[in-house]
Amino acid sequence: MNMMMQTKLAVKKAPVAAPKTETTNITNGVDVNQMNDTVAAVKQNAELASFKFRIQNRWIDCGENRSHVLPFSAGGKVFAHKVGFTLTADEPEMLLGADTGANPVEHLLHALASCVTTSTVYHAAARGIKIERIESTLEGDLDLRGFLDLDPTVRNGYRNIRMTLQIKAPNASEEQLRELGTLGQRFSPVHDTLSKGVRVAITAERMA
Amino acid sequence: MNMMMQTKLAVKKAPVAAPKTETTNITNGVDVNQMNDTVAAVKQNAELASFKFRIQNRWIDCGENRSHVLPFSAGGKVFAHKVGFTLTADEPEMLLGADTGANPVEHLLHALASCVTTSTVYHAAARGIKIERIESTLEGDLDLRGFLDLDPTVRNGYRNIRMTLQIKAPNASEEQLRELGTLGQRFSPVHDTLSKGVRVAITAERMA
Numbered sequence: 477m478n479m480m481m482q483t484k485l486a487v488k489k490a491p492v493a494a495p496k497t498e499t500t501n502i503t504n505g506v507d508v509n510q511m512n513d514t515v516a517a518v519k520q521n522a523e524l525a526s527f528k529f530r531i532q533n534r535w536i537d538c539g540e541n542r543s544h545v546l547p548f549s550a551g552g553k554v555f556a557h558k559v560g561f562t563l564t565a566d567e568p569e570m571l572l573g574a575d576t577g578a579n580p581v582e583h584l585l586h587a588l589a590s591c592v593t594t595s596t597v598y599h600a601a602a603r604g605i606k607i608e609r610i611e612s613t614l615e616g617d618l619d620l621r622g623f624l625d626l627d628p629t630v631r632n633g634y635r636n637i638r639m640t641l642q643i644k645a646p647n648a649s650e651e652q653l654r655e656l657g658t659l660g661q662r663f664s665p666v667h668d669t670l671s672k673g674v675r676v677a678i679t680a681e682r683m684a
Numbered sequence: 685m686n687m688m689m690q691t692k693l694a695v696k697k698a699p700v701a702a703p704k705t706e707t708t709n710i711t712n713g714v715d716v717n718q719m720n721d722t723v724a725a726v727k728q729n730a731e732l733a734s735f736k737f738r739i740q741n742r743w744i745d746c747g748e749n750r751s752h753v754l755p756f757s758a759g760g761k762v763f764a765h766k767v768g769f770t771l772t773a774d775e776p777e778m779l780l781g782a783d784t785g786a787n788p789v790e791h792l793l794h795a796l797a798s799c800v801t802t803s804t805v806y807h808a809a810a811r812g813i814k815i816e817r818i819e820s821t822l823e824g825d826l827d828l829r830g831f832l833d834l835d836p837t838v839r840n841g842y843r844n845i846r847m848t849l850q851i852k853a854p855n856a857s858e859e860q861l862r863e864l865g866t867l868g869q870r871f872s873p874v875h876d877t878l879s880k881g882v883r884v885a886i887t888a889e890r891m892a
Contacts, residue, residue: 504745504746505745505746505747505748506746506747506780507780510780511780514780514832515832515834518828518829518832518834519834522829522835524828525827525828525829525832525834526825526827526828527825527826527827527828528823528824528825528826529787529789529790529793529823529824529826530793530821530822530823530824531786531790531793531794531797531821531822532819532820532821532822533794533797533798533801533819533820533821533822534818534819535801535805535815535817535818535819537712537713538712538713538714538805539713539714539802539805539806540713541797541798541801541802541818543793543794543797543798545786545790545794546821548776548790550778555776555778557776557783557786558776558777558783559783561785561786561790563771563786563791563794563798565794565795565798565799565802567802568756568763568765568766569766570758570763572714572715572718572719572722572806575765575766575767577769578739578753578765578769578771579737579798579802580795580796580798580799580802580872580873580874581737581795581799581873581874581877582737582739582753582756582769583771583791583794583795583798584792584795584799584874584877585737585738585739585751586739586741586751586753586771586773586791586795587773587788587789587791587792587794587795588788588884589739589741589749589751590741590749590751590771590773590787590788590791591773591788591789591792592886593741593743593749594747594749594773594775594787594788595831597743597746597747598747598780607743609743609891610742610743610749611740611741611742611743611891612740612741613738613739613740613741613754614738614739614740614741615736615737615738616736616737616738616882617734617735617736618735618736618737618873619733619734619735620726620732620733620734620735621726621730621733622871622873622876623803623871623872623873624722624723624726624733625871626723626726626727626733627730631876631880632871632872632873632875632876633872633873633874633875633876633877633878633880633882634873634877634882635882635883636882636883636885637882637883637884637885638884638885638887639884639885639886639887640886640887640888640889641886641887641888641889642888642889642890642891643888643889643890643891644890644891644892645890653888653890654888656888657886657887657888657889658888660886661884661886663830663831663833663840664788664831664840664841665788665789665826665830665831665840665841665842666788666789666792666841667840667841667884667886668830668839668840668841669789669792669841669842669878670841670877670878670881670882670884671881671882671883671884672839672841672881673878673879673880673881674824674841674842674843674844674845674878674879675843675844675845675879676796676845676846676847676869676875676878676879677844677845677846677847678800678847678848678849678865678868678869678875679846679847679848679849679865680848680849680850680851680861680862680864680865680866681848681849681850681851681865682850682851682852682853682861683817683819683850683851683852684852
């Protein structure tokens with residue numbers, strides 16, 4: 477069993493079950509020793525870093541649809557989440573929906589916010605910088621003329637996204653705080669995907 | 685009150701309250717007359733198409749954080765959702781989290797799936813094509829060496845995203861079905877944002 481497969485729970489229980497030479501090092505809730513073990517394991521075998529994430533979506537009616545998160549793969553092995561996650565999307569009434577959930581472009585902002593936040597928290601932990609609080613506000617500009625096919629010069633998607641991060645880290649120096657503010661842009665997978673773009677291949681087939 | 689502000693509920697109630705010359709035209713759950721009214725209103729006043737979507741995110745611990753969807757703006761006016769939506773992100777235990785929610789890159793896949801689905805449903809309705817069912821499966825490839833800062837040639841984000849759409853539309857011709865399969869790529873705001881990229885501006889400040 478490589479270190480990457482070791483669960484947080486198992487690591488937390490270890491000191492109770494048997495004394496270990498390695499002391500626990502939890503910063504910002506992140507088990508830094510386990511993170512270092514993961515880094516060491518990936519350095520030995522790059523294939524362990526190869527992840528595939530998956531979801532399945534089903535249309536309900538009008539603007540409402542739901543996704544179920546499927547098991548993900550890491551290093552060629554499949555892992556299920558502890559419980560099933562269902563994500564609901566809909567449109568507000570103004571956009572002809574029933575408003576039973578956040579709409580797709582709001583979900584996109586959440587994906588970005590959560591990823592920048594987690595990337596900041598994890599990379600701060602790796603640097604030994606304690607964070608007490610992070611809050612952020614995101615705003616995206618979208619011109620519906622793109623979606624409505626009214627003007628070919630107007631893009632369908634967001635024109636801009638702005639994110640304002642507020643970080644409470646009383647022990648961080650000014651230099652460390654400046655660094656904290658850059659960690660999301662440097663490391664977040666969703667930030668990278670959104671800011672550089674990604675190839676999306678869609679295939680469609682008739683359902684019997 | 686312009687047509688865009690008129691709610692679906694109000695439109696649905698109208699035939700009961702008083703006879704109208706215009707008949708209801710609901711296809712795929714979408715009120716096509718209301719959609720046409722929106723198009724007409726935006727043609728008259730492009731400013732109505734200018735939307736701003738917003739969320740606020742708060743870090744809980746480790747990989748866990750939550751977003752609250754904030755009111756959105758359309759044509760310079762602010763509109764609240766009917767109820768509050770809270771979206772939870774976390775990481776699986778293998779990625780050092782507590783696995784209390786889908787992770788950020790899974791939320792990103794949901795944003796894409798939901799947007800492609802809704803774009804297909806709405807634009808099919810505009811074309812008079814009835815859809816009975818849509819399901820999709822999405823898979824994204826991510827090499828964790830980017831996030832772990834182990835190889836500068838490896839990107840942090842998704843390398844590829846694949847989406848397979850299954851559409852049940854018994855009355856659609858083969859040509860119409862082929863068209864249905866292209867509507868998401870042609871019109872989805874999230875597909876456009878992801879495939880072409882978007883400028884993301886992050887500012888960070890110290891919280892007292």
